[in-house]
Amino acid sequence: MTHDFNGRKIIITGGAAGIGLAAASQLMQAGASVALLDLDGAAAKASAAKLHGTGKAFGFAADVTQEDSVNHAVAAAIEAMGGVDGLFNNAGIAGFGSVHESTPESWNKVWAVNVTGTFLASRAALPHMLAAKRGAIVNVGSVAGMVGIPNMAAYCAAKGAVVNLSRQMAAQYAPLGIRVNCVCPGTIAETAMGKSLLGSDTSEEAMNKRLAKYPIGRFGRADEIANAVVYLLSDAASFFVGSIVAVDGGMTTI
Numbered sequence: 038m039t040h041d042f043n044g045r046k047i048i049i050t051g052g053a054a055g056i057g058l059a060a061a062s063q064l065m066q067a068g069a070s071v072a073l074l075d076l077d078g079a080a081a082k083a084s085a086a087k088l089h090g091t092g093k094a095f096g097f098a099a100d101v102t103q104e105d106s107v108n109h110a111v112a113a114a115i116e117a118m119g120g121v122d123g124l125f126n127n128a129g130i131a132g133f134g135s136v137h138e139s140t141p142e143s144w145n146k147v148w149a150v151n152v153t154g155t156f157l158a159s160r161a162a163l164p165h166m167l168a169a170k171r172g173a174i175v176n177v178g179s180v181a182g183m184v185g186i187p188n189m190a191a192y193c194a195a196k197g198a199v200v201n202l203s204r205q206m207a208a209q210y211a212p213l214g215i216r217v218n219c220v221c222p223g224t225i226a227e228t229a230m231g232k233s234l235l236g237s238d239t240s241e242e243a244m245n246k247r248l249a250k251y252p253i254g255r256f257g258r259a260d261e262i263a264n265a266v267v268y269l270l271s272d273a274a275s276f277f278v279g280s281i282v283a284v285d286g287g288m289t290t291i
């Protein structure tokens with residue numbers, strides 16, 4: 038299905054690369070303007086310059102863990118695009134280790150980007166959507182927010198928090214015209230995060246064990262996650278509110 042995003046303005050955190058950039062590309066093709074907010078501001082600008090569509094693409098430096106940085110970048114994005122209709126809370130980092138091996142510093146960092154980042158970017162964009170009485174937000178969880186995965190304590194906890202924050206936001210804002218949903222990807226091998234995940238143990242045994250968790254017999258692609266994100270941001274998803282959508286080749290079904 039082709040979605041009509043003509044005139045729509047979408048902010049994407051962590052949009053310089055990976056899943057965020059894949060979503061930006063599809064949104065541009067559907068007619069949207071996009072603002073890529075990323076810790077790597079130069080990469081965000083460079084990626085925006087390579088996007089093509091009838092709308093415009095912008096790149097801004099932003100650290101989603103820092104209130105001032107997020108507020109400044111969201112304001113700049115809204116000024117550049119002339120408004121905001123959608124927010125894709127995609128910025129995230131992985132973290133490895135069990136509870137007894139993780140340091141409080143690594144735990145807090147994973148929570149800061151995945152959870153606090155989702156809170157701060159939403160907090161900055163929501164007043165504009167509330168004023169317009171319409172909008173759509175998609176948060177990125179993970180299969181790690183739905184099941185327990187060995188060696189990913191902080192990440193599983195943080196993504197679980199993103200999943201339930203999505204339900205809370207959905208309940209809060211649906212009566213006010215803003216739909217909030219959550220996409221939970223399985224492993225996407227091609228992105229930097231996917232590579233670091235798979236690189237954490239490259240033995241054939243570990244790879245086979247990981248792949249065996251995916252009934253479809255392979256890991257996913259960034260464009261397969263972007264398909265779901267674009268759908269949930271679109272008007273076609275008008276009755277999707279607080280949905281936790283696993284896009285995972287069946288990983289969470291077994």
Ligand code: NAI
Nearest residue numbers: 051055056076100101128129179222224225228229230231
């Ligand atoms: P990626 O590492 O390729 O891209 C993440 C982007 O976020 C990068 O451009 C990075 O600079 C940016 N970023 C990191 N920290 C930031 C911060 N503090 N402020 C602003 N931007 C920041 O990762 P990928 O794979 O595209 O992941 C995107 C989202 O999807 C993440 O939330 C991740 O947890 C989630 N996810 C990824 C999966 C995978 O296997 N790749 C599977 C399930 C979920």
Ligand code: 1HS
Nearest residue numbers: 131179181223224234247
């Ligand atoms: C990092 C991303 O959120 C995926 S966690 C899933 C790890 S596994 O299914 O490949 O073991």
